[in-house]
Amino acid sequence: MRYATSRIEESQEHAPGSFNPLKPMKAVLTDVRDENSDVKTYRLKVGDGFSRSAAAGQFNMLGYPGIGEAPISFSGIGEDGEIEHTIRAVGMATRFIERMRKGSEMLIRGPYGRGWPLGAAKGKDLLLVAGGVGLAPIRPVIRQIMKNRADFGEVTLLIGSRNDEGLIFTNEYSAWQKAMSVEITVDELVTKKPWNYRVGLITALLNRVKMKAENAVAFICGPELMMRFICRALLLKGAAAGSLSVSLERRMRCGIAQCGHCQHVGFFVCRDGPVFPYKQVEGLFDGLL
Ligand SMILES: Cc1cc2nc3c(=O)[nH]c(=O)nc-3n(C[C@H](O)[C@H](O)[C@H](O)COP(=O)(O)OP(=O)(O)OC[C@H]3O[C@@H](n4cnc5c(N)ncnc54)[C@H](O)[C@@H]3O)c2cc1C
Incomplete structure (x- = not known):
């Protein structure tokens, strides 16, 4: 995964300055579970503080440089700093994610939007x-x-x-x-x-x-x-x-x-x-x- 790592690191480089709501964070896949033939649940470890601010019903943009991003709702919000997304593979970004395995890295930004009241x-x-x-x-x-x-x-x-x-x-x-x-x-x-x-x-x-x-x-x-x-x-x-x-x-x-x-x-x-x-x-x- 030399190529994968360098592409992610490249996109992590940013000009010094204030908070950028569009800046993605690196996330590491710690578990992948099949739900059915085209849906999997992905457990992700993200940086400090990320999941603690998330609410049920909100979503993240998940993706990979050069492939694309997809909005995906939280299916799990862990207090241990790990989050889950359950994704049906339908197109470019989601099929790319479908091929990822434990230890793979992707980029994630969010949480976005309003959740359930x-x-x-x-x-x-x-x-x-x-x-x-x-x-x-x-x-x-x-x-x-x-x-x-x-x-x-x-x-x-x-x-x-x-x-x-x-x-x-x-x-x-x-x-x-x-x-x-x-x-x-x-x-x-x-x-x-x-x-x-x-x-x-x-x-x-x-x-x-x-x-x-x-x-x-x-x-x-x-x-x-x-x-x-x-x-x-x-x-x-x-x-x-x-x-x-x-x-x-x-x-x-x-x-x-x-x-x-x-x-x-x-x-x-x-x-x-x-x-x-x-x-x-x-x-x-x-x-x-
Ligand atoms: C707020 C939000 C939360 C979502 N949460 C989940 C989730 O938890 N799990 C999950 O599996 N999916 C979820 N989706 C749907 C997911 O975002 C799309 O399936 C994904 O964007 C497809 O991206 P792609 O690059 O794989 O497919 P593309 O290559 O972009 O498209 C593949 C096909 O899907 C269609 N498509 C793409 N995006 C959408 C869309 N938003 N609405 C309708 N059709 C679309 C395209 O027209 C095309 O026919 C959510 C969407 C939104 C807006």
């Missing part, structure tokens, strides 16, 4: 809804709930996936079930493994939720179409529009509202989101919500 959820019932790799940004919320369980009322987690092969964090479900009610559904079964959960759309799981929608706060992350149907169904059940939060994905470059790639009718998804109150983004013409 966990403070506002304290003392209330909380509904978490995650579709596909959308479970990744919800995982730090689950961990915070498990750590401070008494701070919240009833908690229900709904997980949806296109099929059973695509589920992520499967070895953690039983621990989560001790702290909250967990309902799982897949559009179709493709493996021959025993299946104890449900088959069908994630919206159908809403009928199994016992908490009253009008008293609950909901965090929703997944494909935009799924978020639209979940939010509309919750509103019909009496949820207040202000109690629903969604995490949006848009193409991003700078991450700090300077380049304009993620502009979204008066706001920037990177700076003002990616987590938004549903009522702020509902009905915007370039989105499905």
Whole structure:
């Protein structure tokens, strides 16, 4: 990895001066775990102080010089200075990262954006809804709930996936079930493994939720179409529009509202989101919500 090291070191050289929010830091991969055929969870060691300032729902720009960067949400925020990102390999940057192994280095900058309004959820019932790799940004919320369980009322987690092969964090479900009610559904079964959960759309799981929608706060992350149907169904059940939060994905470059790639009718998804109150983004013409 002589080439890799020198490219990273080259990009670490910078003019002396004040804090630069665009300056990437070197991060070392300490563990890589397969979630399924195209999603892996990467554990990264970054410099002092980095993860302590991060909040659930925020994201980092991850990349490699000469390859590119991708915005990726935190899937784990460790107190030991290590963080986790769970990434589906789809294109240039994410496929490059997919080939990295324990000990590899990449560049990381962040944390950026606004996360889930966990403070506002304290003392209330909380509904978490995650579709596909959308479970990744919800995982730090689950961990915070498990750590401070008494701070919240009833908690229900709904997980949806296109099929059973695509589920992520499967070895953690039983621990989560001790702290909250967990309902799982897949559009179709493709493996021959025993299946104890449900088959069908994630919206159908809403009928199994016992908490009253009008008293609950909901965090929703997944494909935009799924978020639209979940939010509309919750509103019909009496949820207040202000109690629903969604995490949006848009193409991003700078991450700090300077380049304009993620502009979204008066706001920037990177700076003002990616987590938004549903009522702020509902009905915007370039989105499905
Ligand atoms: C705030 C935020 C958080 C995210 N968190 C995660 C995460 O935790 N895990 C994860 O796997 N992915 C996440 N993503 C999506 C991830 O950023 C994209 O998959 C990634 O940028 C693709 O980069 P690439 O260079 O590998 O692909 P490219 O070569 O740039 O593109 C490959 C394909 O993906 C499409 N694409 C690229 N970026 C986006 C995007 N933002 N939205 C829709 N389509 C896109 C392209 O049009 C192209 O078809 C997040 C995106 C955002 C904005």
